[in-house]
Amino acid sequence: MRLVVDLNRCQGYAQCAFLAPDVFTMHGEEALMYDPGADETRREQVMRAAAACPVQAILIDQVDAPGTPERPIALERAGTDGR
Amino acid sequence: MTSGTLLHQITDYASRADPYPLYAELRRTPVSRQDDGVYAVSTYWEIVSLLRDPRLSSDVRNRVAQPGEVLPPEEDPALPPSFLRLDPPEHDRLRRLATRPFGPPHCPRRVHDMGGELARMVSGLVDGFQGKDQVDIVEDFAYPFPVMVICKLLGVPHQDEARFHGWAETIVAALDPNPAEGPAERQRVAQQARSELGAYLAGLVAEHRRAPGDDMLSALVTDHGPDGRMSPVEVITTAVLLLIAGHETTVNLITNGMLTLLRHPEVLKRLRADPDLAVPLVEELLRYEPPVQLLPQRTALADIDVAGTVIPAGSSIWLMLASGNRDPRRFRDPDRFDPLRRDNEHLGFGNGIHYCFGAPLARLEAQLALTELARRLEDPRLVEDPPPYRQNPVLRGPRHLPVAFGGLAG
Amino acid sequence: MAVDGSDKAFRRHGRVVVVGASLAGLRAAETLREEGFTGSLTMIGDEPHEPYDRPPLSKQVLLGRVPADGTALPRRRAIDAEWRLGVAATGLDLTGKRVRLADGQEVGFDRLLIATGTRARPWPRDAEADLDGVFVLRTSDDAARLNRRLAARPRRVLVVGAGFTGSEVASACRERGLEVTVAERGPAPLVGALGGVVGAVAAELQREHGVDLRCCITVTALEGDPAGRLRRAHLSDGGTLDVDVAVIALGAMRNTEWLAGSGLGAGPRGVACDAGCRAFDVHGIVTDDIFVAGDVARSPHPLFGYQFLSLEHWGNAVAQAEVAAHNMISRGPDRRPHLWVPAFWSAQFGVNIKSVGVPPMGEEIIVTQGSLAEHRFAAAYGFQGRVIAAVTFDHARWIDFYRERIESAAPFPPDFTNVDRRPEGLRPVGADFPDPALPTHGPTVTLSGYSPSDRRVVFTPARA
Numbered sequence: 001m002r003l004v005v006d007l008n009r010c011q012g013y014a015q016c017a018f019l020a021p022d023v024f025t026m027h028g029e030e031a032l033m034y035d036p037g038a039d040e041t042r043r044e045q046v047m048r049a050a051a052a053c054p055v056q057a058i059l060i061d062q063v064d065a066p067g068t069p070e071r072p073i074a075l076e077r078a079g080t081d082g083r
Numbered sequence: 084m085t086s087g088t089l090l091h092q093i094t095d096y097a098s099r100a101d102p103y104p105l106y107a108e109l110r111r112t113p114v115s116r117q118d119d120g121v122y123a124v125s126t127y128w129e130i131v132s133l134l135r136d137p138r139l140s141s142d143v144r145n146r147v148a149q150p151g152e153v154l155p156p157e158e159d160p161a162l163p164p165s166f167l168r169l170d171p172p173e174h175d176r177l178r179r180l181a182t183r184p185f186g187p188p189h190c191p192r193r194v195h196d197m198g199g200e201l202a203r204m205v206s207g208l209v210d211g212f213q214g215k216d217q218v219d220i221v222e223d224f225a226y227p228f229p230v231m232v233i234c235k236l237l238g239v240p241h242q243d244e245a246r247f248h249g250w251a252e253t254i255v256a257a258l259d260p261n262p263a264e265g266p267a268e269r270q271r272v273a274q275q276a277r278s279e280l281g282a283y284l285a286g287l288v289a290e291h292r293r294a295p296g297d298d299m300l301s302a303l304v305t306d307h308g309p310d311g312r313m314s315p316v317e318v319i320t321t322a323v324l325l326l327i328a329g330h331e332t333t334v335n336l337i338t339n340g341m342l343t344l345l346r347h348p349e350v351l352k353r354l355r356a357d358p359d360l361a362v363p364l365v366e367e368l369l370r371y372e373p374p375v376q377l378l379p380q381r382t383a384l385a386d387i388d389v390a391g392t393v394i395p396a397g398s399s400i401w402l403m404l405a406s407g408n409r410d411p412r413r414f415r416d417p418d419r420f421d422p423l424r425r426d427n428e429h430l431g432f433g434n435g436i437h438y439c440f441g442a443p444l445a446r447l448e449a450q451l452a453l454t455e456l457a458r459r460l461e462d463p464r465l466v467e468d469p470p471p472y473r474q475n476p477v478l479r480g481p482r483h484l485p486v487a488f489g490g491l492a493g
Numbered sequence: 494m495a496v497d498g499s500d501k502a503f504r505r506h507g508r509v510v511v512v513g514a515s516l517a518g519l520r521a522a523e524t525l526r527e528e529g530f531t532g533s534l535t536m537i538g539d540e541p542h543e544p545y546d547r548p549p550l551s552k553q554v555l556l557g558r559v560p561a562d563g564t565a566l567p568r569r570r571a572i573d574a575e576w577r578l579g580v581a582a583t584g585l586d587l588t589g590k591r592v593r594l595a596d597g598q599e600v601g602f603d604r605l606l607i608a609t610g611t612r613a614r615p616w617p618r619d620a621e622a623d624l625d626g627v628f629v630l631r632t633s634d635d636a637a638r639l640n641r642r643l644a645a646r647p648r649r650v651l652v653v654g655a656g657f658t659g660s661e662v663a664s665a666c667r668e669r670g671l672e673v674t675v676a677e678r679g680p681a682p683l684v685g686a687l688g689g690v691v692g693a694v695a696a697e698l699q700r701e702h703g704v705d706l707r708c709c710i711t712v713t714a715l716e717g718d719p720a721g722r723l724r725r726a727h728l729s730d731g732g733t734l735d736v737d738v739a740v741i742a743l744g745a746m747r748n749t750e751w752l753a754g755s756g757l758g759a760g761p762r763g764v765a766c767d768a769g770c771r772a773f774d775v776h777g778i779v780t781d782d783i784f785v786a787g788d789v790a791r792s793p794h795p796l797f798g799y800q801f802l803s804l805e806h807w808g809n810a811v812a813q814a815e816v817a818a819h820n821m822i823s824r825g826p827d828r829r830p831h832l833w834v835p836a837f838w839s840a841q842f843g844v845n846i847k848s849v850g851v852p853p854m855g856e857e858i859i860v861t862q863g864s865l866a867e868h869r870f871a872a873a874y875g876f877q878g879r880v881i882a883a884v885t886f887d888h889a890r891w892i893d894f895y896r897e898r899i900e901s902a903a904p905f906p907p908d909f910t911n912v913d914r915r916p917e918g919l920r921p922v923g924a925d926f927p928d929p930a931l932p933t934h935g936p937t938v939t940l941s942g943y944s945p946s947d948r949r950v951v952f953t954p955a956r957a
Contacts, residue, residue, distance in 0.1 A: 002567035004546050007838045008808040011889040012845060017187040018194045018443035026187040028843030029179065029869075030887045033553050036546055037563035044359070051362045052446055054438060056428045061567035135893045137862055137871075137911035171913035172863065385909035396910070436890050 001040050002061040003050075005032060009057035016049035016058060024049055086111070087118040090401065094259070094476040100469035102376070102476070103418065106406035114392035121399045122383075122392075125406040127413035127430070129390050133402060134435040138385045141437060142170045145382045147397025162281050163316065165324035167437065168380065174436065180313050181321050181440065184302030185236075194443045197232070201447060204231050205455040212459075212491055217466065220484035224456070225337035226330070229448055233329030236444070237322060238291055238298025243283070250280040251327050258379075258477045277323060284322045288315065299325070325441070333445045335374035335473075335480025337452045340365070342484055343372055344457065345465045347420055354422075354457040361450040364422035368449070369408075369431025371420050376405040376479045378433065404430040405479075462489035503603060504822050507532035510592055510600055511574075512582045513608030513748075514538025516546065517787030517810040521606050522572040524818035534574040535600055537592065539581035539609075540632060548807060550636035551658055552840055555665035557644060561637035582609070585755040587774075587783070603782065604821050607752070607764055607772065608814065610788040611745035611805060616653075621715040626723030627739045630658055642738055643669060650674070651726050651736040653712050655682035657839045659742030660695065664841040667702045674705040674734055676712050676726075679927055687848065687884055689925025690858050691872065694865050694886065698842045715739055745805055747789050757783065763791040763803040768830040770817035786810065786817040792831060796899065797851050797881070806837045832948045834896055838889075844868060847892050850882030850899040857921035859906050862913045863888060871895065874924055875905030 003023075005016075012030030016023075023038045023046055038046055050058040086109070092098055093105045106125060109115060113126040124130055133139055142164065166177040183189040208224050218224065230248075234241045257273030288304055295301035303318045313321065344351040354360045381400040386393050394400060407430050409417040414424075432439035439445065456463075466485035473482045509525060511518045514536045522534055538544075546564045553559040577594065584593035591599045613629035616622035626647075628639045643650070643666065650666045652659045655677035666673040679685060681692030682699060699706045707728070716725040726734045752759035757780070758773040759765075764785045765773040770792065772783040785792075787810040791801040812833040820828040839846045855874025863870035863886075871891045874882040879902045883895030898907075906921045 002565055004567055006808070006811075007548065008836045008847075010838075011892070012887075013438055013890075014187050015443055015446075017191055019446070021187070021191040021195050025191060027840055028188065028845065028887065030889055031840035031843065031845035033549075033556075033558070033840070035553070035559050035563070036549055037559065037565065047359070048362050048446075051366050052443070054428070054432065054434060056426065059567050059569070062570050132893070132897065135891060137891055137894060137913065138909050140912055175869070175913075384911060387909075438890075 001038055001043050001046065003034070003036055003038060003046060004059050005034055006057040006059065007032065009055045010053075011055055013054045015052040015054060019052055020045035020049035086115050089115065090117045090119075090121060090123050096472075096474060096476075099472035099474075099476065099479065102405070102479075103409060106403060106409060109403065109406055110410060113390045114394065116392075121379075121401055122394045123401045123403055124389065125403040125410075126390070127407040127410035130402050130404065130407040130430060131434055133381070133387075133389065133400065134430075134433060134437075136387065138383060138387050139400065140170050140382045140384050141168055141174070141380055143168060143380060143382065145170075145384060145397075146399060147382075162277060162320055162323075165320040167324055167328075171436065176310050177313065177317060177321060178436075178440065180303070180306075180308070180310055180317075181299075181325070183306055183308050184299045185440075186443065189308070194447060197236075197444070198447060198451075200235070201232060201451050202455075204228055205451050206459075209455055209459050209491070212488075216489075217485060217487045220341050220456075220486050221334065221338050221481060222483065225334045225341070225452070225484070228337070228452060229330040229333035232333075232444065232448060233326060236299055236329070237325060238296055238300040239284075239287060239326065247280055247283060247326065250276040250283075251331060254280070254323075254327055255331050255475060255478060259475045280323055280326075281319050284319050284326070285315070288318055288322070328439075329441055329444075331478055332374045332439075333441075333448050335478060336365075336368065336445060336449045338480050338484050339372035339374060340368050340449055340453045341456055341486070342465070342470065342481060343368060343420055344453065345463060345486065346468070350420070350422055351457055351463075354454065358454045358458070360422055361454045363424070363427070364453065365446055365449045366427050366429065366431075367420060367422045367424050370414070370424075370427055370429030371408070373405050373408060373429070373431040374478060374480060375431075375433070375439075376403070377477055378402040378404060379477060404433065459492045460486070460488045461492055464488070500822070500824050503532065504530055505532060507603045507822075508535075508601060509533070509604050509606065509821065510535045510537065510602035511606045511608060512537045512592060513606075513610055513787065513789070514540070514576070514578060515544050515608065515610055515787070515810075516566065516807065517608040517610070517814040518606070519544040519566055519572075519814075520569075520811050521608060521786055521814035521818040521821075522574055523569045524815045525822060526570060526572050528819060528822060530822050532603075534572060535577060535602075536572075536574045537577045537580065537582050537594065537600065539579070539595075540634075541579035542633060543576070543578065545633055547631070547633075550633060551630055551661040552665065554633075554636045555630075555640055555643065555662060556668055557640060561633045561640060564633065582751050585752055585757065587756045587780075590782075605783050606814075606817055606821065607783065607785045607789060608787045608810075609748035609751070610810075611747050613741070614743045614746050616715065616739075616741045616743075618714075621717075622741070623721075624715060624717040624723040625721055626717075626737050627715060627741065629741050630662060631745070639738075639740065643671060646671065647737040648672065649734070649736045649738075651676065651712070651734060651739040652742055653739060654742035654744070655679075655695075655699075655706070655708075656685065656742060656744060657683065657837075657841075659740070660699070660841045661839060662740050662742060663699060663704050664702070667704060667842070672705070673703075674707065674736070675699060676710050676728065677706070677708045678711050680708050682706065682708075684925075684927055685853070687852050688855065688858060688874075689927075690865070690922060691884055691886075692925075694868060695841075698844060698868060702842045712739075745788070747803070749789060762801075763789050765791045765801055768793055768795070768832070769820045769828050770813060770831055771820070784817040784821050786813040794835075795832070796834065796902075797854060802835065802851070804835050806835060808836050809833055830948070834899060836892075836896070845887050845889055846884065847889050848882065848884045849892055849896045850874065850880070852882040852884060852924070853926055854881045855924040855926070857905070858924040859921040860915065860918040861907060861911060862891060862918070864915050864917060873898065873905065873907060875921060878905055879903060880905045880907070 017026045024034045109125040115123045166174045253276035291301040292304045379401045383398045432442045464487045470481040544566045549564045581595045613631035649672040652675045663673045682695040684692035711729040714727040718724045747763045749759040766785040770784045771779045788805045791803040793799040816831040836849045854876045857875045860872045869887045871885045871888045880898040
């Protein structure tokens with residue numbers, strides 16, 4: 001799977017690192033490191049992390065790759081309402 | 084009805100079952116000065132902005148009495164405030180120290196790895212419903228579960244529950260801004276309860292120092308990181324905070340959750356069929372029925388201009404989280420419970436540096452609890468709607484939630 | 494199709510070409526589809542890879558935790574585009590509305606988005622740059638090569654330039670247990686971006702983590718052995734350093750060469766565009782069907798004296814791409830200004846660094862929260878009596894407060910009391926930027942609105 005964290009939004013609440021420790025790790029108190037190409041088996045963990053992010057900074061792929069049809073996923077950050 | 088008394092109406096017990104229409108009225112004045120001098124902030128963006136504003140203090144010692152106002156008495160000097168009621172840098176240091184045995188970066192897997200044990204706890208509690216056709220979700224499930232969890236995590240013997248339960252209730256009751264007894268009496272009783280709970284925990288801490296286990300109290304007294312170690316008093320104030328916060332809030336999240344599900348049977352049905360729904364559902368719950376409704380403890384350190392209103396330095400500020408969560412300027416169709424809501428940046432756990440310490444654990448507990456209840460209770464029905472509520476307007480939730488059901492799935 | 498026809502027809506059948514298949518290009522394409530563009534969409538990228546994220550390249554990837562080809566960007570939605578990857582755009586015919594490609598083909602468009610970004614500034618002498626062991630870090634291929642070499646445990650790595658990339662490379666090397674020397678021309682790391690006061694903290698961080706940091710020094714030559722492998726670096730103080738890896742981190746160059754002679758206002762500083770992301774031609778006249786977004790764009794920002802800012806920021810690429818895409822398929826009154834307040838982050842030596850506003854405009858700095866010595870603080874930069882920027886070290890939860898101060902042109906030095914103000918935060922000091930070439934006046938404007946769609950500029954009377 002693919003994911004990206006908007007680290008401008010991220011404020012180091014570390015909820016993702018609690019809930020999906022195989023994908024998100026804190027580097028020091030506040031800096032976040034993550035695996036942008038996490039294994040598909042971690043998707044459930046990553047969904048938990050994305051849902052819990054207090055600033056909704058985690059974007060998970062909505063489609064697998066170029067050209068493939070859209071696959072709706074419940075958890076996503078809206079494009080326009082958030083700052 | 085003037086807006087200057089809306090807070091009183093909101094904290095009045097008669098409003099407990101449904102304060103939301105009053106919040107809507109409050110939002111017509113985003114920053115509303117109450118007759119008693121308190122400033123109530125009720126709209127989403129203004130609350131978020133203040134939660135991230137260093138001109139606000141969480142330390143009540145910064146309060147300045149307004150004309151005609153009597154400040155609450157000083158707290159017990161032997162038991163100083165916990166980090167919840169402190170500002171940086173003390174807050175930051177204590178919270179870092181408390182985080183070390185709890186989460187990343189030092190213990191990144193702790194909460195995640197509790198998942199299996201938590202699941203066994205909830206299924207054990209539901210097993211206990213066997214042979215009944217009605218239970219009280221609060222007494223039989225939503226209260227005992229988080230208590231088991233926090234005891235295990237902290238290293239507090241579960242058999243002592245009867246002792247600390249009374250103290251915890253008294254301390255929490257003191258958070259009620261509109262109590263039956265006078266403020267002085269309430270503070271005195273709460274202080275005594277806090278001292279007794281502190282003394283009890285001091286004994287435990289001494290035991291853990293002698294024979295450390297794999298629990299947070301042991302780690303707090305033996306650990307030595309870059310910030311050093313908490314002082315003995317700091318360990319106790321932190322333990323009091325975690326013990327109380329750990330079971331007086333999650334009980335409401337779970338109970339509010341079950342109540343909301345029973346009021347939305349179609350959602351309950353979906354959760355039954357799709358346990359993954361629990362993840363976004365709990366987030367929506369935190370928005371829709373947050374267990375901490377408001378933060379009544381902030382003080383302005385400077386004159387602060389919020390949405391065109393200047394809050395004078397020294398004023399008491401109440402941040403109405405539950406109201407911000409229903410702000411139509413932020414959330415589309417805010418009074419609708421929509422477990423698949425997108426863009427759900429709710430304030431259920433607060434924001435900024437005081438963001439709920441136990442949030443990851445509370446989320447996991449609520450997800451597992453609601454999934455298990457949905458899966459196993461067959462044909463569940465609310466016996467009373469609304470159910471009887473607890474007195475407290477800050478930590479709001481039902482006192483009892485009687486639920487009848489047709490049977491128990493395996 | 495003719496653009497002077499209806500916008501509806503363009504939305505339905507128009508041809509959009511996006512040159513640059515990275516973050517800005519991808520997000521623009523997604524926004525076009527999201528907002529109902531159903532015409533043809535062509536994505537042109539010089540790298541063979543589909544759009545990927547760059548910030549992890551100098552962090553997770555260099556730590557060996559994530560493979561260099563493992564940072565492909567997630568998609569917000571399907572974009573149904575024709576992809577022309579691995580082929581660079583080499584020219585633009587404004588009159589004929591065609592993009593020329595390196596393989597000789599041409600692609601026609603009705604509206605064009607230029608999002609070609611930047612590339613790493615190479616070591617100036619080709620023969621030395623070609624030595625085995627000399628690296629730059631911009632693309633995933635760069636990161637793959639450098640990571641492989643770091644995994645082979647070189648005896649010493651030389652990082653040339655202590656900006657953000659150089660500092661992050663040095664941090665990763667130290668975390669891998671490698672010996673690192675950082676050579677910086679300025680007096681401290683990050684000094685160009687954050688000034689000398691904060692630069693001194695960055696220097697402390699580096700030294701505490703075992704970096705051999707050398708400031709006010711330049712590398713005068715890189716020397717190889719007969720087999721063409723890097724062996725030694727010569728320094729401006731006359732010293733030499735035995736190294737087998739050198740990472741050149743001298744900043745970025747904007748990819749605008751392909752636009753030379755096209756008639757667009759493009760040059761080494763980027764492609765100039767208006768606040769609505771429409772490119773200017775060489776006469777300074779705004780075009781109507783050429784849009785620009787991301788690192789390659791230079792656009793005027795009302796908060797900063799309407800200066801043309803080029804921002805090599807991740808967040809700017811996303812925000813500007815969204816505005817550009819929206820404006821490409823919207824009529825005049827529906828178009829939005831790109832009013833993003835500059836913001837960036839860096840993670841190095843276990844510290845989370847964040848910044849908002851334009852720190853180099855700052856004349857003075859005041860540490861409003863925490864302490865420089867503890868490496869945990871928030872500091873505000875002042876310019877002509879207002880807050881112009883801020884920086885935090887492990888204080889990210891406060892950064893939005895400072896963004897709001899910048900947006901509302903709040904007075905500097907701050908006239909308020911706040912938590913955790915230390916003695917060092919009682920008065921501002923010089924921000925200590927090496928080259929304070931700043932304008933002396935400008936209209937005072939503030940921003941209003943909570944979400945990108947309702948952001949507007951508000952003019953306020955200038956302070957005396």
